[in-house]
Amino acid sequence: MEKKELHYIHSFAEYVDRFIKALIDYSPKLISAFIILFVGLYAIRFINRLAKKIMVKRELDPTLSKFLADSLLWALRVLLFVTFISKLGIETSSFVAILGAAGLAIGLSLQGSLSNFAGGMLIILFKPFRVGDTIEAQGVVGVVSEIQIFVTKLVNGNNQTIFIPNGNLSNGTIINYSMAGMRRADLLFSLSYDTNIKTAKDIVMKVMQDHPKVLKNPAATVSIRGLSDSAIQLSIKPWSKNPDFSDMCSDILENCKEAFDAAGIVVQPYVRETTKK
Structure with a gap:
């Protein structure tokens, strides 16, 4: 038993000596790899902050700035990781091949997401609309x-x-009501055939001229849209700034109705025509 114990102790001592020797031989690579890692992480944070300041100074779109900053951050992190494992003595060619194969597999399984990603890039770059529109x-x-x-x-x-997927959004029709800064309303009144058309148009024009949120230029217009079987269809088209649009439409309808009532003009209710059997 004593000889076996001495043999085990001797073998263990040899393993310890080999491990210490290998650690000593490998320690320069290990130390330099971790120095590169810590210095790289600090450098990445510094570069990322600097890039954000430059983009803010150049007044880039906030969404585009965030995306570019995040992309730069992860690209530098991947580069640092490859450099770190290469310094440790690990073969990087097989790692890069595995990473490429994994990227291809992920890309094929996420085709819809990639379409949305491409759509998001198109929206950010070409700006068919902005935040707040x-x-x-x-x-x-x-x-x-x-x-x-x-x-x-x-x-x-x-x-x-x-939430609208950017792939569908970038490939479809987009109506931007805010881009021009002002907007025209298309309002409609159906009036009785007993109405004097000129009087009705004068009333509507006065209502629009007196309203503070109706723009003078472009000028508001009043016209006859059509003559149905039951009513005269009066088309009212005032302009306003985008923030005032909803309030302006509501006020014009209300004020016109009150003015028509005061002038004795009858607003014709909608009549659904039916065929008797």
């Missing part, structure tokens, strides 16, 4: 609250948050 797209209307890489977030008039 009121747009209509994919059958919904809302104010753009955030443009993300994969989706765009809208808030509609009911304060509901709507």
